[in-house]
Amino acid sequence: MAKLIDGKQIAADIRVELRDQIKEWMEQGGNRAPHLTAILIGEDPASNTYVSNKMKAAADVGITSKTERYGADITEEQLLKRIEELNDDDSVDGILVQLPVPGHINERKVCNSVSCDKDVDGFNERNIGRLCLDMNTLIPCTPLGVQELIKRTEIETFGKNAVVVGRSKNVGMPIAMLLHADGRNDTCAMDATVTMCHRFTPPEELARFCRTADIIVTATGVPGLIKADMIKEGAAIIDVGITRVTDPVTGKNKLVGDVDFEEVRKVAGHITPVPGGVGPMTVAMLMKNTFIAAKNLARKKAEKEK
Amino acid sequence: MAKLIDGKQIAADIRVELRDQIKEWMEQGGNRAPHLTAILIGEDPASNTYVSNKMKAAADVGITSKTERYGADITEEQLLKRIEELNDDDSVDGILVQLPVPGHINERKVCNSVSCDKDVDGFNERNIGRLCLDMNTLIPCTPLGVQELIKRTEIETFGKNAVVVGRSKNVGMPIAMLLHADGRNDTCAMDATVTMCHRFTPPEELARFCRTADIIVTATGVPGLIKADMIKEGAAIIDVGITRVTDPVTGKNKLVGDVDFEEVRKVAGHITPVPGGVGPMTVAMLMKNTFIAAKNLARKKAEKEK
Numbered sequence: 001m002a003k004l005i006d007g008k009q010i011a012a013d014i015r016v017e018l019r020d021q022i023k024e025w026m027e028q029g030g031n032r033a034p035h036l037t038a039i040l041i042g043e044d045p046a047s048n049t050y051v052s053n054k055m056k057a058a059a060d061v062g063i064t065s066k067t068e069r070y071g072a073d074i075t076e077e078q079l080l081k082r083i084e085e086l087n088d089d090d091s092v093d094g095i096l097v098q099l100p101v102p103g104h105i106n107e108r109k110v111c112n113s114v115s116c117d118k119d120v121d122g123f124n125e126r127n128i129g130r131l132c133l134d135m136n137t138l139i140p141c142t143p144l145g146v147q148e149l150i151k152r153t154e155i156e157t158f159g160k161n162a163v164v165v166g167r168s169k170n171v172g173m174p175i176a177m178l179l180h181a182d183g184r185n186d187t188c189a190m191d192a193t194v195t196m197c198h199r200f201t202p203p204e205e206l207a208r209f210c211r212t213a214d215i216i217v218t219a220t221g222v223p224g225l226i227k228a229d230m231i232k233e234g235a236a237i238i239d240v241g242i243t244r245v246t247d248p249v250t251g252k253n254k255l256v257g258d259v260d261f262e263e264v265r266k267v268a269g270h271i272t273p274v275p276g277g278v279g280p281m282t283v284a285m286l287m288k289n290t291f292i293a294a295k296n297l298a299r300k301k302a303e304k305e306k
Numbered sequence: 307m308a309k310l311i312d313g314k315q316i317a318a319d320i321r322v323e324l325r326d327q328i329k330e331w332m333e334q335g336g337n338r339a340p341h342l343t344a345i346l347i348g349e350d351p352a353s354n355t356y357v358s359n360k361m362k363a364a365a366d367v368g369i370t371s372k373t374e375r376y377g378a379d380i381t382e383e384q385l386l387k388r389i390e391e392l393n394d395d396d397s398v399d400g401i402l403v404q405l406p407v408p409g410h411i412n413e414r415k416v417c418n419s420v421s422c423d424k425d426v427d428g429f430n431e432r433n434i435g436r437l438c439l440d441m442n443t444l445i446p447c448t449p450l451g452v453q454e455l456i457k458r459t460e461i462e463t464f465g466k467n468a469v470v471v472g473r474s475k476n477v478g479m480p481i482a483m484l485l486h487a488d489g490r491n492d493t494c495a496m497d498a499t500v501t502m503c504h505r506f507t508p509p510e511e512l513a514r515f516c517r518t519a520d521i522i523v524t525a526t527g528v529p530g531l532i533k534a535d536m537i538k539e540g541a542a543i544i545d546v547g548i549t550r551v552t553d554p555v556t557g558k559n560k561l562v563g564d565v566d567f568e569e570v571r572k573v574a575g576h577i578t579p580v581p582g583g584v585g586p587m588t589v590a591m592l593m594k595n596t597f598i599a600a601k602n603l604a605r606k607k608a609e610k611e612k
Contacts, residue, residue, distance in 0.1 A: 108441070129435025132483075133475050135414070159506040167486060169439050177438075180473060180502045193511060195501040196486045200465040205499060212514075 002237070002268035005153050007145075011280035014148070015061050018287055022062040025295065034294030036065040036094040036120065036286075037086055041079070041105075042072035047098045054096070057283045063290050076105045080113050087115040090301070093294035094120035096286070117297055120289040123170070132177055134185030138289050143174035145281030146217055146238055150190065153270055155215060155236045157190035158183070163209050165226070165258065166219040167198040171240055175217050206230070218258040226259040234269035240278045308543070308574035311459050313451075317586035320454070321367050324593055328368040331601065340600030342371040342400040342426065342592075343392055345385070347411075348378035353404045360402070363589045369596050382411045386419050393421040396607070399600035400426035402592070423603055426595040429476070438483055440491030444595050449480035451587030452523055452544055456496065459576055461521060461542045463496035464489070469515050471532070471564065472525040473504040477546055481523050512536070524564040532565040540575035546584045 025031055036058050040051045051067055058065040070079070079101075086095050095118045101107050111123035119127050122140035130137035139147075150157060162179045166172035176196050181189035195209045199220075210216055210230040218226050219240035231237065241258030257274030265271050272278055331337055342364050346357045357373055364371040376385070385407075392398050401424045407413050417429035425433050428446035436443035445453075456463060468485045472478035482502050487495035501515045505526075516522055516536040524532050525546035537543065547564030563580030571577050578584055 108439075125435035125439060125441070126432045127435070128438055129431035129433070132434055132438045132479065133414075133431060135431070159508055161511065167488070173438065173487075176502070180504065181479075182473070191504075191506045193501065193503050193507040193515070195499065195515075196482070197499050198486065198497075200497045201499040202465055205467065208518075209499070209501075 002265040002271040003153075004265075005149055005236075005238070005270050005272045005277060007149060007272055007277040008280045010149060010152050011145075011284040013152075014281075014284045015057065015287065018061040018284075018291060022291055025291075026062070029298070031294070031298055032091075034063045034093045034290050035091055036063050036096060036290045037092050038065065038067045038096045038098060039070065039079070039082070040067055040098045041070045041074060041101055044100075047100075051096075051098050054283055054286055057287055058290070061287050061291075063287060072102045074102075074105075076109065079105060079110060083110070083113045087113075087118060090297075092118065093297055094118055094286075094290035096120055117300070118293055120286055120293055122174075122289070128169075128174075131174060131187060134181050134187045134189060136186040138293065139178070139187065139285075140170055140174050141282045141285040141289065142171050142219075142240060142278065143178055144285040144288070145278055146175050146240065147178045147188075147190070148285065149238060149272065149278065149281055150215070150236070153236070155270060157192045157215060160192045160214040161212055162190075162192040162194045162215040162217065163197060163213040164194060164217050164219070165197045165201075165206065165210075166221075166240075167196055168219060171219040172196070172198070172217075175219070175240075179215070179217070220258050222258055223256045224258075224260050226264060228260060228263035228267050231264055231267040233267055235267075236270040237264060237268045237272065238278065239272050239274050242274055242279065308571040308577040309459075310571075311455055311542075311544070311576050311578045311583060313455060313578055313583040314586045316455060316458050317451075317590040319458075320587075320590045321363065321593065324367040324590075324597060328597055331597075332368075335604070337600070337604055338397075340369045340399045340596050341397055342369055342402060342596045343398050344371065344373045344402045344404060345376065345388070346373055346404045347376045347380060347385070347407055350406075353406075357402075357404050360589055360592055363593055364596070367593050367597075369593060378408045380408075380411075382415065385411060385416060389416070389419045393419075393424060396603075398424065399603055400424055400592075400596035402426055423606070424599055426592055426599055428480075428595070434475075434480075437480060437493060440487050440493045440495060442492040444599065445484070445493065445591075446476055446480050447588045447591040447595060448477050448525075448546060448584065449484055450591040450594070451584055452481050452546065453484045453494075453496070454591065455544060455578065455584065455587055456521070456542070457494075459542070461576060463498045463521060466498045466520040467518055468496075468498040468500045468521040468523065469503060469519040470500060470523050470525070471503045471512065471516075472527075472546075473502055474525060477525040478502070478504070478523075481525070481546075485521070485523070526564050528564055529562045530564075530566050532570060534566060534569035534573050537570055537573045539573055541573075542576040543570060543574045543578065544584065545578050545580050548580055548585065 122138045164176045180194035207230045215236045217238040239257035239259045428444045470482045486500035513536045521542045523544040545563035545565045
């Protein structure tokens, strides 16, 4: 039976560590608390919940935060102008624009408008470029959380076979980058041989690649895609998928991942549950990124004042 | 016996097409010839040859060019200042800094200093980010040449298995990006399932992945790495490797790729020779990028003047 990778517990551990580090950084370095500003547009309940959870986590680790709420009728120009102001505001370390933005606003333009230094989501195209070049940068939170889960669980990756299922730009692609690249570079990547599978990978080929994988990271939003007969005994299974389904027995809604959890856990060596696996890590990594941004900005400011 | 992918001929065809397109763009659009400026630092004979070949190709397609030569003692500051001037110079469309630069100059800084619009090598980190996000951008010439070879040879990639051997940031990584990503996006990527192999992929695993690959792109600089018993019958083999070796029989120097050409061609469906495969494509793609840059800059200028 697979060992459960308890993302909730690992994320809680990271938050305790961060709280201590931030406290020390403030007390010994004479720094103010790191500050995160979130921009929330419109009334989407899911977005509301996400932002609220992030702000709670911030408070928990000693990061001050503010949520700026705008109506869905905010213009792109107004939004970009506000981001520009936050970029220039020395009291703000991290800027988070909760996606999706309304259809009349260009999401890519918005992501690129956040200063690279304050881009705690890691979505600025320049930061993506730096990640793909293995350079020191703010890395998107979910891929970073997956990396952290793998490292803290001490799953071996060097020279191992990994399969990434799903090629999204926020999750699958950056995870493939962190899994395959050179561990000696800034991103502390994992030196695995990585196969990138996606919607156009034939099912029998997906199964074949998975069967020889030591690590599978799946991020598709297709419940039950990864089945027990696709798993090599002892493999590590990281499930980034999260889909709301109605339980046919109880009639209640529940969240499920891409993995047939009950069957796969009988074969795998490690497995993340959904919920409680990757999800909490994403929020913890946002806190980590905000602290990194605050430290970088404080150092830059000190250098400038010299 | 594999069909030879004649990169020299395909590159020549592309140059003819480009010459016609550039002529038409100048005559009908009232545009001046596209202009490429190359910066060559120091006395490295190989760099000298590369730049000289590029400039010959430019003249051939109707691109004007200039090579600026600097001693190996040029400072980083001087170089960056000169690039800045070229960025601002309306008579320059493409800027190429021949790599490597001397050790006292930060190569990454230099690549990033070239304006994204004139970055015909596609090495600016922002352009790399855009490539990895499947966005319209200037794509590094060798990966673009590999893509063009595959497309012009009508090798099927959609849902096929591809293996990329070598994870360099200038070649292997961007090729993996173009092979696996979504063909409906700006980069016209190829929708293959892609396995990224590298120096830490165990030899027996490399062989196993290659044996089920419909397409292998190798870019390692390890002669003879890819052998006939690693090839699926009918696979397409693109050899980006290029290494100078001494022939044990004749005692003469010659260029070889990563592939055991004579044996592999008996099994493969398509194969590129070395030299005369990917090499000429790289230069042709530099010309293509310069023309794209010129068109973009002319359009931007026209919009500004409106």
